[in-house]
Amino acid sequence: MIPRPKPERFRLRRTMMFMNAQKPGLIKDAYIYGCDSIMLDLEDAVAENQKDAARFSLYHALKTIDYGDTEVIVRINGLDTPHWQEDIRVCVAGGADGIRIAKCESAQDVKTVDAAVTEAEKEFGVEVGRTLLMAALESPKGIMNAYEICAASDRMFGVAISGGDFRKCMQTKPQPDGVDMLVARGQMLIAARAAGVQCFDTVFTNLDDMAGYEAELRQNKAMGFDGKSLINPKQIRLVHELFAPTEKEILQAEKIVRAYREQSAAGVGVFTVDGKMIDIAFIPGAERTLKLARACGLWEGDLV
Amino acid sequence: MIIQKPAVAGTLESSDALVSIEPGDGKIELTLTSSVMNQYGRQIRETVLETLDRLSVTDAKVSVVDKGALDCTLKARVECAVFRSCDASEKDIPWGGVIR
Numbered sequence: 585m586i587p588r589p590k591p592e593r594f595r596l597r598r599t600m601m602f603m604n605a606q607k608p609g610l611i612k613d614a615y616i617y618g619c620d621s622i623m624l625d626l627e628d629a630v631a632e633n634q635k636d637a638a639r640f641s642l643y644h645a646l647k648t649i650d651y652g653d654t655e656v657i658v659r660i661n662g663l664d665t666p667h668w669q670e671d672i673r674v675c676v677a678g679g680a681d682g683i684r685i686a687k688c689e690s691a692q693d694v695k696t697v698d699a700a701v702t703e704a705e706k707e708f709g710v711e712v713g714r715t716l717l718m719a720a721l722e723s724p725k726g727i728m729n730a731y732e733i734c735a736a737s738d739r740m741f742g743v744a745i746s747g748g749d750f751r752k753c754m755q756t757k758p759q760p761d762g763v764d765m766l767v768a769r770g771q772m773l774i775a776a777r778a779a780g781v782q783c784f785d786t787v788f789t790n791l792d793d794m795a796g797y798e799a800e801l802r803q804n805k806a807m808g809f810d811g812k813s814l815i816n817p818k819q820i821r822l823v824h825e826l827f828a829p830t831e832k833e834i835l836q837a838e839k840i841v842r843a844y845r846e847q848s849a850a851g852v853g854v855f856t857v858d859g860k861m862i863d864i865a866f867i868p869g870a871e872r873t874l875k876l877a878r879a880c881g882l883w884e885g886d887l888v
Numbered sequence: 889m890i891i892q893k894p895a896v897a898g899t900l901e902s903s904d905a906l907v908s909i910e911p912g913d914g915k916i917e918l919t920l921t922s923s924v925m926n927q928y929g930r931q932i933r934e935t936v937l938e939t940l941d942r943l944s945v946t947d948a949k950v951s952v953v954d955k956g957a958l959d960c961t962l963k964a965r966v967e968c969a970v971f972r973s974c975d976a977s978e979k980d981i982p983w984g985g986v987i988r
Binding site: 607608609612635636637639640641643644645647648649666669670673674677678708 | 897898901902903904957958959960961963964965967968971972977978979980981983984987988
């Protein structure tokens with residue numbers, strides 16, 4: 585029995601890799617790849633007649649395997665299936681860090697899951713509120729209701745878009761410039777930031793198109809995503825490289841935070857650093873850069 | 889638990905095991921084949937028998953074809969097969985009770 589520490593609602597989640605909970609060969613050593621989170625899947629990866637077997641397998645994996653610092657999230661079956669309630673029971677009993685709600689369309693969906701999780705926490709003697717939630721938005725309705733979904737529960741740490749289903753609903757296909765999902769990604773990001781939760785992009789499914797993958801990651805970073813959903817370990821490294829702040833960004837952030845502290849102590853509100861105007865509005869961004877740099881192992885200062 | 893009908897759980901993929909169970913003749917009859925029989929045969933047999941004992945299964949014919957499964961996988965497959973044989977594998981599983 586491996587006791588897991590209480591999950592942190594906000595932590596580094598650059599990479600979240602999907603794993604079929606029914607495949608013992610995959611889940612037994614999922615932590616070695618170094619992704620921030622693994623997503624053990626009870627939903628689409630598991631055939632309809634193996635849902636029961638996947639839960640037994642998941643329970644023992646959660647109880648036996650030491651995943652270390654890798655966060656363990658479980659994707660449960662949709663609320664329109666006969667499976668989700670037992671899925672929640674096994675997640676809570678096994679001590680998963682969080683649950684991903686598939687096909688989430690409304691705040692009520694989150695509240696329904698939240699209530700079932702609370703009930704399971706009481707049933708299995710788990711601290712109420714321990715189990716985190718995230719929602720996957722897979723339909724136009726989910727995107728339209730994104731803010732209410734993000735703000736529906738104190739357990740919510742983030743929201744992700746699921747490209748396959750969403751594009752199907754929108755009658756489009758992946759485009760090299762990402763225009764097919766630009767508005768949806770943007771709306772979800774605004775909703776997540778407004779609600780104060782994290783935001784994750786969909787999977788990139790063509791494993792051979794590394795150039796296309798890199799272009800999508802660069803766009804993700806430029807748009808402000810916290811992380812990416814992945815389907816293969818070979819996709820991990822590039823995300824960690826691209827999402828990490830550059831050396832120049834770190835130095836700049838350090839300079840800004842230091843200068844701000846000195847100037848504000850001297851009663852100055854706006855000033856310049858390397859020829860650029862800086863005021864209080866720049867400080868949260870600079871501090872976030874430093875925290876991210878520290879989390880990525882690139883910075884060891886004590887400014888933040 | 890009383891084994892009511894034949895049931896199967898697992899696969900023949902690497903790191904997995906295929907467990908079949910059916911009503912017995914008054915005792916546990918275990919047939920085991922394993923890709924790692926020489927190294928781990930005894931331990932696999934013990935894990936399977938312990939799991940059946942925990943589920944109070946005392947009367948069954950059990951066949952295990954092991955492909956190098958970890959203990960936690962063996963337990964999961966045996967438990968699933970037993971619960972399936974009682975039509976009880978889909979809900980209200982006693983997680984943390986007899987399943988542990």
